Amino acid sequence: MVNGYAGKFLEIDLTNQKVEEITFSKKILQDYIGGRGLGVKILWDRLGDKWETIDPLSPENILLMLTGPFTGYFLGARICVTGKSPQGNGIIGSTVAGEFGVELKCAGYDGIIFTGKAEKPSYVFICDDTIEIKDASHIWGKTSRESMRYLVKDSINDIKKIHPNYGEFKEPSVLYIGPAGENKSRVAAVEAKYSHAAGYGGYGGVMGSKNLKAVVVKGFGPLPDVVDQDKILELSQEFSNNCFNIEFFRRWGTGSGGYTFGADSSSEPVRNWQEEWHNEKSYRGEEFDKFWVKKYWGDYGCPVTCLKLAALRDGKYAGAICDNPDYELEAFLGTNLGIFSPEQNIYLSYLIEELGFCGIQGGAILGFAGELFQRGILSKEDLGGINLEWGNVDAFAELARKIAFREGIGDILAEGLYRAALKLEEMKKIDVLKYAIHLKGMAIGGHGLKSGKDMVTRTSIGYSVSVQAGDHTSSASLPIDEDGSELYSILSDSAVYCFFTTFNLVFDQIASFYQAVTGWELPKESWFSEKGLRILHLQRIVALLGGPDAVWRSKQDDTLPSRFWEPLPSGPYKGDSIDKNTFEKLKSEYYTAVGWNNDGVPTSEILQKLDLKDVELKLKKEHLL
């Protein structure tokens, strides 16, 4: 019996419609924790020896939905979605908040492993030990809301059959995809609760490739037993009080950033990153606030509730409802498209969620198309009649729809920045890759580096050497054991918790919570020089091994998009740029700190120290080492 874990995982073979319960040894759980860490371990063990040959959108890929030992007990529940990423061909740990992980654990499972591909559109229904793979043909092609409405309603009826005399029970939780995912877009998200998404990584497309529309789960049991409930309560109270005191963040969430990251820190993408500064007062937090119908919104156990519910009650876009665009969506579905109206931004965020895109990845591809239109590379005809001028929200909305359903140009753009750029280059015989602001196949989060003033990504190497490339929630920094480093992100994605609830907490506090749940110690030293590092290396290695259509090499790819090397063209920090020498120096310091050689490949020495000899052999076989 392990504490804090249900102790079993579901393995669902969609090809053969087979469901099995599996377990992992205590050692594996102790080393890889859960979520991202465990996901990396499962994927490496099962796919590692043929990693580079696997197409992430083929049935060979494995899709994982994994909780961690913090899910349900720690403030603000999340679940981690992962697999081989169709964006970068590596592994991205993509977490999404909500009750799904709690329901899953209450149903008796720590996670779900999906293999193969269902013959026809399907969804999986889980209610404790009842597990069914059900037909989803009638909701295939439907938007998020419509799909959810059906799934919740139908599943409630199914649960009633199992518990006819129970009385009312709470609705089940759902992870689902929209049309973008169904059509295997590489910028599609796995979504929850209308406006929550595991966006980075493109796992919505992976679900689509498996003909898996949704997973519905309801658990009637308690969360698994913990070692020291009193200690958990004591720590929860302490950590919660810490959150209650962060008044500003609770009040605004990240939603005041749409103005401040542009106006104050000059680090917000504007018109496909052509600028990073704007001073549009129309875009201030207060202007968004006017549309908020709920000022504090959150997920299971959250003391912060930094989300806000925005609704357009009247006007042209009446009926649009979403969680108030957080900073990233304010940027990628706003400023980066030349949109500076909260109303239009809310509408577009709502639409993007309805269609099933990741707001960042999906928004970035719209911005890319916008710039190609601006430069006359893509014409109105190319775009199927869309006049894609900056700020034209209806045009961007129409293009998003085309991408979701892969109509016309949408078929190319659905492939994400990198692949779409290659395709368009071929068609147009012009270098367009320079307008695709991506790293290793992934759009970069909305935190520019040139001004050096961004609060989130604090160093110029943040994205370049991250094992999750452009992911702003997993950026690298030095020293590697300092708060905010990528090893901290690996911890939060593996224990699975939200880092917005851990401001001001130090490692030892997290470790004591971990110990109160599991009874296991997690000394700082063991995380930063062993366990965390092992997960980091595995992620690095699969990124280097890549996939059939793209591989990344440190020399050309541990860098920044070419536009990031140009000076800021406007604003108070006009002329500021990233110093290439400092960047290179930091990069090599980082390589040394984590144990990579000059080519950015983990050394034999560190691999042996971390007990990753099979990895070493594989790297040698592929002539990477």
Place this chain on the structure above:
Amino acid sequence: MEDINKLWIKRIYEKCSGCRRCEIACSLYHEGKIWPEASRIRVFMFVPGVEIPHLCFQCNDYPCVEACPEEALSVDDHTGAVITDKSKCTACGTCINACPGRVPHLHPQDDYIVICDLCGGKPKCVVSCQEGKWDTLILLEGQDIETEKVSAETPKQLAHETARKILGEKATEEVYEW
């Protein structure tokens, strides 16, 4: 009058953040573990954004108590809460159907009904909700109860009404049709 000391929890649904910290507190107090379905207050979310913390309304005429064929339910003199006598309850479900709000539900593991007992007079859920300043749950005493108390409704009815309040008529049609 003895009524003066009785307690009633007022709920302002539009304010509910969906944090479900009330559920956590309630199940920890009554079950010693985190157990969403065993909580005596459960936050229903048929529509994301429209969260309904649902618990006993302490009807003036207590139809559940009246209906129980086993006399397993009674009213606490001091708080006005419905108290379940586990040893008498046969889990027949009569009270569920008698309750206009369909509040009582089976314990998810054992054969008896669970209903909010007001934690013996110090409701844990209210503390959770207040400390986070969500102010969705408010503890009323004495005279205030008379003016504020509302009658029982089902989670679905409340979700409909609250969706309309939060999202407006037009939005309601789109997200909520059942």
